[in-house]
Amino acid sequence: MKIPSLEEKEFIKENIEANTTKLLLQPEKENIDIKLCVRQIEGYKKAEEKFPSLLENQDIIFPKKINLEQTSSEQTAKYKASLFPEESTLRDLTSGFGIDDIFFAKKLKQVFYHEIDLELADIAIYNFEILGLSNIEVIKGNSITDISQYEETDIIYLDPSRRNEDHKKVFLLKDCQPSIIGLIPQLFEKAKTIALKLSPMLEVKSMLRELTNIKEIHIISVRNDCKELFVVLEKDFTEEIKYHCIDFDSNDKQIDFSFTNNPSSPNIANKNDIKRDAFLYEPNASVMKASGYHVITDHYPAKKIASRSHLFVSEQKIENFPGRTFIITTMFPYNHKNIKTLSERYPKANITIRNFPQMVADIRKRTGIKDGGDDYLFFTTNAEGEKIIIACEKL
Known part of the structure; x- marks a missing residue:
């Protein structure tokens, strides 16, 4: 180094x-x-x-660009660190540049950093020292082959590399390195809790088929862009999984929506509920990723537009809804007559589809509506099976 x-x-x-x-x-x-x-x-x-707070110290050393591509953001790293008791000890078997470990160390009692890349480990040692983080112990070498030699900790953390041997990007659990599925029993011998940072591209249903003992699933987004799938496993845990949908908005405000996946029948809107001055809601990326739209009407006084149209309406505005909020200006049927004149009414608009047979690009081509502006058009299907267009203004 x-x-x-x-x-x-x-x-x-x-x-x-x-x-x-x-x-x-x-x-x-x-x-x-x-x-x-x-x-x-x-x-x-x-x-x-x-992770802008690191720049408060101008002596920080950075590794190669490729070693930074999978690093957590400051927001997501702080959030993960907040989930565990302060007296916890944590062993990170895939530490890399060490961003997560920096924020774990600021919250937890002790962190063990493991890295097979010797230059990365040396950079981490240097950075931890100038940051004054004396509660991180750096261990160089292959963390996976040495598991049996480690002392027990409260938590084992892994962020498997999402590049294969050919340096191509991957996201399935079986393709990431190390392949964690077969390691779980070994890891539980050394910690009661296993925490996994996984690709936001990984389907939750796919993960549920491959992992057991899942206690919590945290879907973390920043400005409605899903960044991480963070999964907490607990030894011998067999109870209901708790889902946590997290989004940090443009003001760094954290919006939370938590649920267990045991929905009742959703409260479905009829066509008269979708009207001028009613409020329309679009769940954020984390809620959509977790399929949390199935339980929205259990938690909020809203009605779902249709069972497969994941949009919601209410008479009164719902504060702190986990997603975007709009006020409806008008609603009209999707038919040839309305499509023909749509661009006259809305020469420029933001278009979203939900449970609709056409893509946005096809709608723009057919209508001639340009992207942008202050109007929002939702092309969807109501509970009666009718194709409709809901025009809105964003709040």
Whole structure:
């Protein structure tokens, strides 16, 4: 591991907004390792986007760009750390750059960092020291082959690599490294709790078929973009799984929706409920990922537009709904006459489909409506099986 010199730090500072590709094409400069500087510039930009508090210390060292692509954001790392008691000890078997471990260490009693990549481990040692994190112990080597030698901890944490041997991106449990399914019994010998950070692309139903002893499933989104599937397993746990749908909005406010997957029959709206000045709700990405739309009417005074149309309406505005809220301006049938004149009424609009036979691109092509503006058009199907268009304004 190489630490940038004072000259290199000054070069990084001067070129922090520069095009790194162009920097790499520059002639060599005396006493300046361009590749090292570019790595730090790219790391700085990634940190600015995902974990800005680290930049309060200008001496942080960043690894290669590929080692940062799977790192947690500051928001998601803090959230995960908040889930466990402060007196807990945690062993991270796939630590990498160590972002999760940094935030675990700020909350928990002791963290054990494991990494097979020696340069990454050396970078982590350096960063933990300058951050003053004395409760992280770094262990170099293959964490999986040495499991039997470890002392017990309260929690074992894994974030399996989502690149295969050919460096192609993967997300299925069987394709990630290490392959965790066969490891679970071994891990439970060393910890009562196993926590897994998994790809947001992984289907929840697929995961449920492959993992047992699941206690909690946390679907974590940032600004309605699903970022992580975080799963907590507990030894011998056989009770009902608790789902936690989390979204951090543009103001960093955390919106929570939790449920157990035992829905009653949803309260279905009739066509008269979908009317001007009624409120329309679209669940956020985390709720949709967890299939939480099945239980929305158990938790909120809303009606579902149809059993397979995952939109909801209410007479009175629901505060803190886990998703977007709109007010309906009008509703009309989807037919040839209305489609023909739709672009005259809405030359520009945001279009969403829910339980509708056409794609957004096809609707835009047929109607000539351009993207954007303040109007929102929902193309969906009501409980009577009729195709409808709901025009709204976002609140």
